[in-house]
Amino acid sequence: MINSSYYIEDPGYQGMKASYWPRIILWLLSIMSLVMLVKSFANKVDSINAGSFSQINYMQFKNALICFGMFIIFLTFLEYLGMLLGGILFVFGLLTFLGGFSIKKIN
């Protein structure tokens, strides 16, 4: 992003250039990220308790991932189905996935 801030067009007007403000923010953001990185290395973490990617329970994100997936499908087909039909299908689809589906419930 810092690199792309150097490609922001300069129309040559007087006053503050369009790239200055974002560049200030990006440099500050980089400095803060570096501080956070240094702090995270400085904090002693128990190697046994420290989690690794393989230990993450992905099932805890199941419902959130369903919501992401359904929303992406809803947005992709919004152009073809329209807001009314797409919205109804999205709501009932999400209700079915999150609330559970069984024949008993239909009866």
Add this chain to the structure above:
Amino acid sequence: MIDVILQAFASIVFDPVTLGLMLVGTLAGILAGAIPGFTIAMGVILTLPFTFGMTAIQGLATMLGVFVGGFSGGLMSCMLTGIPGTPSSVATTFDGFPLVRSGKPGLALGLGLWSSFFGGMISAVILVALAPQLAFLGLEFGPWDYFSLIIFALTITVSLSGGNIVKGLIAGLLGLFAATVGEDEINGVARFTFGFDEFKQGFAFLPVLIGLFAFSQLLTDVEDDKRAKSPLMEKSGTLVRVEHRQAIAIILTRWINLFRSSFIGIFTGILPAAGGSISNILAYDQAKKASKNRSNFGKGEYDGIVAPEAANNATAGGALIMMMALGIPGDIVTAVMLGALMIHNIIPGPTFIQDEPLLAYGVFIAFFVAHFFMVGLQAFSLRIFLLVTKIPMYVLASVILAYCAIGVFALHNVVFDIWVMFFFGVIGYFMKKLGFPLAPMILGVVLGKLAELNLARATGISDDLLLFFLRPWSLFFLIMAVISVIFPFYQDAKKGSKFSNIYVPASVFALAIPLLFMESITRLIIALIMIGISFYFVYKSFITNKALIN
């Protein structure tokens, strides 16, 4: 003056048509405020065509109904679902939503409702009494002062960080960066668009807000299967009602917070382009800093609801002061109201109150009366809204997600806005998981463009950066910013330590210095009093320390 006020009062209160129109306007405002994606400005703009056939006072009274109703309508959605209906109710979500979750929805809504009412009343009284005098305060502000005010508002990031200042600052900077995407407002140059035309418009504020707050909150709520299938409140079987008496009693015992927040609201309302989105966060921060129960903030603290709700309704009065006394619109809503006046061949300007006293005071009275309508209508509609707490979370989440998409789409009729909401929803969800506070990011998105605009204006007028320190108001806000940043260290400092003894008197003394240079007798007297207070504090701590040593 009294006879004009009485005449204006009679023209509003004894005219059933005007009262009926105000009632409809207030109801429309409450609904507009409660729907995420539907702003108060949109509500007032939609009301404008209906006012063409009305008299000037009827038209303005109807619009004021929408304006006042909209400010308080936002509290319903933000408290019950955690989605701020309008930017002016962002801070109410911080403590309103946790209080509802802790099983006190009636009290939470009562606090919000009556804080809005009292904030509006204080603002209305100030409006009638001091409108012309206060309006000139807004004219003293240049871009340097605005930029410093925004810097001060951004320092609130530190107190919103919840103990992790670095993560809070990163979130705030990410918000500021998100606000830079798209064409810049000074030169019209595209930034960070990467060849996509949709990015040129930048990210609209509401999709970002709804994505960060609502989307991420809903995903967190349905994460756990068991929690997803239970209602928002555990006691779903009991009848929930709004606790009016308890709420009024709590607010009145917190009268200092109420008045402080109302004055913050009025002050930001007077400043053009500041408005409710800033005032509610400023008031929340000051309430937190002044409170003895700072650790309770974010967990359903009463002061955390009183402050933003009193401030956002008081802001409406502040914006009207500027409009009525000088004919300068402070925001979109007052600009539309000025347009409505012009339709009726009334040209607003500095002599407006003298030229049209009946209409001017009629607006003040309508603002006053609208608050009574707001309380009456809210008391009734809140009971219906409270039923929301009895619905299982996954049902609410599914409907609200679709509802958010519709609301965001309605803003500009652009599908891209829904994608923006989704994108920021995902970012918000993972930031929450990683322990980043979301409030500073919202603050960055709200204030980013204003900060850049005023910095560009200031540097465009003069290259001299010392002006930021030489202009009294600018210096005042920069000192406030420094005090605000140091405040967490003061909180952590041991009582009786050198730093804790020096912090308060040094802050008061430093704030008095810019007041000395403001070329006003009243401000000079205030400054001298402040200097006296700071010396008294130093003397008091010296005596206490001496007694401890002996």
